[in-house]
Amino acid sequence: MAAKSTLRDRRRQQTARDIQRAALTLALRLGYDSVTTEQIAAEAGISQRTFFNYYLNKDAAIIGTAPSFADDTVAWFRESSGPLLGDLLKALRHLLCHADLDRGMSQLINRLLDEAPELLPIFYGSLKRLGDQIADLAVTRLGEDARPDAELLAQAISHALADTFRIWANDDAMSEGSIVDVTAAKLQTLRGFLEQV
Amino acid sequence: MAAKSTLRDRRRQQTARDIQRAALTLALRLGYDSVTTEQIAAEAGISQRTFFNYYLNKDAAIIGTAPSFADDTVAWFRESSGPLLGDLLKALRHLLCHADLDRGMSQLINRLLDEAPELLPIFYGSLKRLGDQIADLAVTRLGEDARPDAELLAQAISHALADTFRIWANDDAMSEGSIVDVTAAKLQTLRGFLEQV
């Protein structure tokens, strides 16, 4: 799952980042709608056709590619018998530990989201992939019948995580390690609301 | 906010439904990707240009237009001092009461979602509009500072509501009145998960 570290793969990853950076800076300068995929490709030094080899669409280029759970994390989760939410958060911790987060890029995304809130659905939608993975994990414990409930939980978690990312990106004093802690706190706030029936 | 019941508005609403029905049946018959907006327009008896006067894009035509809270519901909510979640659910009850739900159309949507799960994001995304309204309501109680938390709560509510709609559409024995009850139950299940840290 990790990069194979051959020249080809390193270049591939570099190009993917170049494209994302180009997309973000151009969108910040000219507005997301005004920027064309052709411009982004030009700025990244590739052809438009190659742009679509890297990202399925313009949205995806802005957000970049979300990380996935490592196989051993999944294996650990299936075996563990701790409390569900606690274990899910631990799995997230592993994920974030191995993914090397780029605060600079996150800040660009944040600035763009501030200027163009209509892009928020894209942002949250991008976390859907991660949310699906969380739901899959939860289903291994709850059983397939509970998938809708697992998805509801997973969606709440990934939403809270997305919020936390925005906080982290804008607060240099905040460590990567505390991301999941803040997410957990947000989820407890949510729990509080759900009790007020 | 409700239809002004002038000839023009009745026609407008009828055309909107015709388009949605055309979009759904064609998508079910031929597959969502294969259907073009031109085909949908033809099936609905209008021009392609008019199609885009009614819906901003192809996705929106499939989902239709989500209802909004009535002004008096909003007014009531601001004055009420009941528990937050309870009042939000009451507001939803009012909303569903006044919106005339079309089970047939909902069933079509459901069948389509079963065949093409890749459309689920569109479906949940369409509830974002409703989620935003719920968040706005909640913010009138919690204050603007708590908007991220309000949005987290609102998103959980609208997700649970969307799930419930799917159940309701496929279960003729289920009454409209019990929709919010089932939604509330789902939210309590979620609360249970959030306690398992």
Place this chain on the structure above:
DNA sequence: GCACGTTGATGCACAGTATGCAATATTTGC
């Protein structure tokens, strides 16, 4: 280091989405 298989980059053609604009038809309010 060389030849061969694999993978990536690119140009081109093309179908489809979506918007602006101007002309035309329909509805409404008076």
Place this chain on the structure above:
DNA sequence: GCAAATATTGCATACTGTGCATCAACGTGC
């Protein structure tokens, strides 16, 4: 009925996204 307001439509156009064929670059086994 008539004028103002609003809806529908055709047309031109910009842009997104895909399939396909070709060419260049890399990796591998020898």
